[in-house]
Amino acid sequence: MDDTKSNQPLKGIFIGDFIHCRSLDDLEFLVDTAVCVDEKGWIVMVEREVSDQIKAKKILLPRLSWKEDEVIFKVACKGQFFFPGFIAPTDTHIHAPQYPNVGLFGKTSLLSWLENYTFPSEASLKDLDTARKVYTRCIQRSLSNGTTTAAYFATIDVSATNLLADICFANSQRAFIGRCCMDSAVNPITYRDASYETCLADTRATIDHIASIDPTNSLIMPIITPRFAPSCSTEAMNSLSFLQKETNLPVQTHISENRDEIALVKRLFPQHTTYAEIYDEHGLLCEKTILAHAVHLTEAEADLIKIRNCKISHCPISNSALGSGEARVRWLLKKGLEVGLGTDVSGGYSISILEAAKHALLVSRHVAMSGDEEAKLSVAEVLYLATRGGAKVVGLEKVGTFEVGMSWDSQLVGLATVGEDGAAPTWEDGKVDIFGWEGIEARLEKWLFNGDDRNTLAVWVQGRLVHSREG
Amino acid sequence: MDDTKSNQPLKGIFIGDFIHCRSLDDLEFLVDTAVCVDEKGWIVMVEREVSDQIKAKKILLPRLSWKEDEVIFKVACKGQFFFPGFIAPTDTHIHAPQYPNVGLFGKTSLLSWLENYTFPSEASLKDLDTARKVYTRCIQRSLSNGTTTAAYFATIDVSATNLLADICFANSQRAFIGRCCMDSAVNPITYRDASYETCLADTRATIDHIASIDPTNSLIMPIITPRFAPSCSTEAMNSLSFLQKETNLPVQTHISENRDEIALVKRLFPQHTTYAEIYDEHGLLCEKTILAHAVHLTEAEADLIKIRNCKISHCPISNSALGSGEARVRWLLKKGLEVGLGTDVSGGYSISILEAAKHALLVSRHVAMSGDEEAKLSVAEVLYLATRGGAKVVGLEKVGTFEVGMSWDSQLVGLATVGEDGAAPTWEDGKVDIFGWEGIEARLEKWLFNGDDRNTLAVWVQGRLVHSREG
Numbered sequence: 001m002d003d004t005k006s007n008q009p010l011k012g013i014f015i016g017d018f019i020h021c022r023s024l025d026d027l028e029f030l031v032d033t034a035v036c037v038d039e040k041g042w043i044v045m046v047e048r049e050v051s052d053q054i055k056a057k058k059i060l061l062p063r064l065s066w067k068e069d070e071v072i073f074k075v076a077c078k079g080q081f082f083f084p085g086f087i088a089p090t091d092t093h094i095h096a097p098q099y100p101n102v103g104l105f106g107k108t109s110l111l112s113w114l115e116n117y118t119f120p121s122e123a124s125l126k127d128l129d130t131a132r133k134v135y136t137r138c139i140q141r142s143l144s145n146g147t148t149t150a151a152y153f154a155t156i157d158v159s160a161t162n163l164l165a166d167i168c169f170a171n172s173q174r175a176f177i178g179r180c181c182m183d184s185a186v187n188p189i190t191y192r193d194a195s196y197e198t199c200l201a202d203t204r205a206t207i208d209h210i211a212s213i214d215p216t217n218s219l220i221m222p223i224i225t226p227r228f229a230p231s232c233s234t235e236a237m238n239s240l241s242f243l244q245k246e247t248n249l250p251v252q253t254h255i256s257e258n259r260d261e262i263a264l265v266k267r268l269f270p271q272h273t274t275y276a277e278i279y280d281e282h283g284l285l286c287e288k289t290i291l292a293h294a295v296h297l298t299e300a301e302a303d304l305i306k307i308r309n310c311k312i313s314h315c316p317i318s319n320s321a322l323g324s325g326e327a328r329v330r331w332l333l334k335k336g337l338e339v340g341l342g343t344d345v346s347g348g349y350s351i352s353i354l355e356a357a358k359h360a361l362l363v364s365r366h367v368a369m370s371g372d373e374e375a376k377l378s379v380a381e382v383l384y385l386a387t388r389g390g391a392k393v394v395g396l397e398k399v400g401t402f403e404v405g406m407s408w409d410s411q412l413v414g415l416a417t418v419g420e421d422g423a424a425p426t427w428e429d430g431k432v433d434i435f436g437w438e439g440i441e442a443r444l445e446k447w448l449f450n451g452d453d454r455n456t457l458a459v460w461v462q463g464r465l466v467h468s469r470e471g
Numbered sequence: 472m473d474d475t476k477s478n479q480p481l482k483g484i485f486i487g488d489f490i491h492c493r494s495l496d497d498l499e500f501l502v503d504t505a506v507c508v509d510e511k512g513w514i515v516m517v518e519r520e521v522s523d524q525i526k527a528k529k530i531l532l533p534r535l536s537w538k539e540d541e542v543i544f545k546v547a548c549k550g551q552f553f554f555p556g557f558i559a560p561t562d563t564h565i566h567a568p569q570y571p572n573v574g575l576f577g578k579t580s581l582l583s584w585l586e587n588y589t590f591p592s593e594a595s596l597k598d599l600d601t602a603r604k605v606y607t608r609c610i611q612r613s614l615s616n617g618t619t620t621a622a623y624f625a626t627i628d629v630s631a632t633n634l635l636a637d638i639c640f641a642n643s644q645r646a647f648i649g650r651c652c653m654d655s656a657v658n659p660i661t662y663r664d665a666s667y668e669t670c671l672a673d674t675r676a677t678i679d680h681i682a683s684i685d686p687t688n689s690l691i692m693p694i695i696t697p698r699f700a701p702s703c704s705t706e707a708m709n710s711l712s713f714l715q716k717e718t719n720l721p722v723q724t725h726i727s728e729n730r731d732e733i734a735l736v737k738r739l740f741p742q743h744t745t746y747a748e749i750y751d752e753h754g755l756l757c758e759k760t761i762l763a764h765a766v767h768l769t770e771a772e773a774d775l776i777k778i779r780n781c782k783i784s785h786c787p788i789s790n791s792a793l794g795s796g797e798a799r800v801r802w803l804l805k806k807g808l809e810v811g812l813g814t815d816v817s818g819g820y821s822i823s824i825l826e827a828a829k830h831a832l833l834v835s836r837h838v839a840m841s842g843d844e845e846a847k848l849s850v851a852e853v854l855y856l857a858t859r860g861g862a863k864v865v866g867l868e869k870v871g872t873f874e875v876g877m878s879w880d881s882q883l884v885g886l887a888t889v890g891e892d893g894a895a896p897t898w899e900d901g902k903v904d905i906f907g908w909e910g911i912e913a914r915l916e917k918w919l920f921n922g923d924d925r926n927t928l929a930v931w932v933q934g935r936l937v938h939s940r941e942g
Binding site for chain 2: 103135136137349442
């Protein structure tokens with residue numbers, strides 16, 4: 001483990017129950033297992049039937065040629081389990097500057113919400129003291145909810161966006177940082193890029209800043225971020241596409257969230273047949289492109305997106321809260337598309353990917369109510385989207401499962417047991433009540449439906465402890 | 472206030488901001504107000520422009536002819552507010568014995584869920600030690616989430632149902648206790664009433680028990696509970712109807728939750744045209760009848776229910792989680808029906824009515840997605856359903872608002888403010904982040920969307936403190 005920022009020892013052996021999703025329908029329970037993590041945060045050994053520290057010391061240390069005093073041991077208590085950190089592709093779409101507005105949208109839908117809540121809030125972050133306060137809160141909340149990687153839509157302001165990158169780096173969250181590109185007349189006169197040239201130059205400025213703080217992109221990576229088609233001029237989209245080809249950086253944008261938005265797109269781009277085609281003809285659909293929402297895609301659009309091998313960020317909470325529509329995730333998965341989960345803060349009201357996973361399950365049941373029984377997503381499936389599925393969406397191959405060669409991006413989950421008198425646990429222990437007869441699968445389900453940040457006892461990114469309820 | 476169970480003083484003056492819903496579209500903010508509560512727990516004075524204890528002592532005590540040493544003062548801190556306790560009709564429909572199963576339903580829908588999860592769990596509560604543990608936990612969780620009144624579906628077992636009444640009474644939760652009546656062959660052979668005669672006798676036994684522990688029904692009231700039509704013989708329904716006329720007690724049952732259930736009802740009662748008509752022809756639809764779910768009612772059924780003046784318990788979380796369908800609440804309200812909110816534990820996975828209110832808003836947006844824009848329920852409307860609307864559903868006229876003559880059934884809500892460095896608040900303070908620029912309406916919205924039991928700092932029923940995070 002990296003000890004440059006803390007006094008943690010160099011290596012770690014984690015012992016207990018582990019749960020991870022190796023593929024959409026392959027949820028694996030590794031009971032009484034030890035996961036060994038080297039000083040760089042990589043998993044080097046996964047050994048079954050190791051239930052305590054004595055056994056781990058006796059069997060594993062010799063095989064690894066590790067000395068006892070260079071290893072920290074973390075043994076999960078009964079009822080606890082390790083789960084992969086919710087990872088970048090699982091939080092592909094979080095608008096950090098809108099964090100103060102979570103839970104505020106009244107009766108608005110997408111376009112009026114942008115005008116009334118979002119743009120004013122984003123513009124206010126030009127003030128760096130405000131930005132520091134909001135971004136720090138947002139990132140610490142995100143980490144404390146088990147999100148080890150996030151892809152952020154920032155604002156148009158270079159300094160504030162660079163500050164977001166600095167704060168992610170300082171807090172050791174793995175992050176994709178996107179300065180919002182938005183130069184068209186659709187945007188408020190007080191909150192838009194002056195021209196496509198300044199849009200491009202400002203995007204490069206953030207890319208350069210990130211290169212200066214994290215030259216190897218060990219944690220922080222820039223992401224090219226045309227806000228959405230209506231916000232961008234043709235010239236801006238074309239030049240961002242060239243920038244992508246030059247840098248090979250990922251791209252994130254929105255697509256087909258809401259019917260009014262689609263109507264606006266049709267009015268603004270009358271020469272294009274579909275929303276997806278607009279991005280495609282501007283060279284913005286590539287295998288590194290993350291498309292958020294994708295609620296109302298046509299068959300042809302989904303096929304085009306699959307051909308270009310773009311990735312999808314499903315944002316179920318904002319689907320419901322803004323009343324945008326219900327993304328047909330099963331349909332997207334059947335086409336072979338990779339799907340992850342986004343919080344879409346503040347279109348979504350929660351910064352928790354666990355909450356997003358629960359709502360992915362619920363929204364899928366609303367899709368099923370329209371007649372497609374197969375649309376229902378299972379507990380295993382939504383947790384896959386929240387971890388390994390998300391990793392594929394943001395193009396990180398080394399996070400999301402507990403396998404040799406993967407990074408130790410992980411969280412320790414604790415669920416409290418009800419006392420014989422029924423009095424415990426208290427509010428401090430969270431909302432989940434374990435009665436004692438639940439197996440590990442039932443514990444996982446209970447966590448999905450009633451778990452919150454109280455159950456996330458500790459979080460690690462690349463082997464480093466980045467959040468702990470123990471303080 | 473009642474001091475028989477604690478050392479609380481006799482009278483109370485509560486000072487701070489108060490929010491309540493006087494009608495569906497009348498959300499009132501009483502800022503800097505004092506609410507005075509007498510020794511029986513009744514509100515006797517509501518006075519605006521009283522912001523501190525000194526002023527309250529000077530102005531209010533003389534007018535009330537109260538002495539200072541017989542009054543306890545509770546002054547809410549900045550950012551806190553008082554809100555009516557979530558009340559019976561707001562939690563009209565909670566299956567206490569299923570509490571251990573919250574969050575467990577896998578891929579099931581209603582009928583398979585009953586068979587796989589619910590009936591076995593209910594049957595196990597025949598063991599009174601298990602029942603005590605589960606019910607104690609359920610009620611304490613319910614109180615700690617601000618629910619001051621709940622209507623419970625218990626089990627068929629008389630002793631366990633009586634124990635539930637005892638535990639509610641001991642914990643001072645206002646409660647309607649219903650022994651489940653279920654004598655038909657649809658029920659498992661191991662978990663059904665032996666005959667309609669024993670069904671009736673056992674129901675009377677619970678009524679008698681409640682009369683022995685709370686003769687004036689100060690807190691606890693029996694409720695006649697035919698589980699749902701398929702569970703009951705014609706004779707059972709008829710005799711429960713006679714019992715209702717004899718006792719004038721309220722009735723609770725389920726109606727039209729799920730399409731498979733409706734098909735089953737059609738098969739079992741071929742001589743009746745609709746589900747509602749079955750209850751009506753057995754004399755079970757009266758103004759004291761609470762019908763849970765009402766998702767797939769026909770126009771004619773809703774009209775019949777309105778003519779009989781029955782009440783509706785909307786259970787939005789189970790609508791989504793079991794994939795039953797989306798109740799059209801706006802349509803019910805437009806017909807003039809009274810609607811409250813139920814948790815439907817464990818068909819719903821959360822015991823929190825605040826969570827149910829949020830999901831009522833979300834489910835209404837899914838209804839709106841089908842084309843009826845008017846279906847959307849606002850923040851004010853779902854909080855009305857959770858308080859005053861619910862009170863009307865269970866027939867309690869003296870709870871749900873802060874008005875003279877009402878009971879002090881209340882909760883104190885606290886929302887933490889983000890520090891200048893963005894670091895605070897911690898997990899202990901809950902999920903809501905207040906940045907300082909939010910007015911009272913924004914604070915209320917943020918509470919609805921991200922609040923949980925951590926924000927419910929204290930709860931009172933009939934003037935008595937029944938839950939406090941301060942311990």
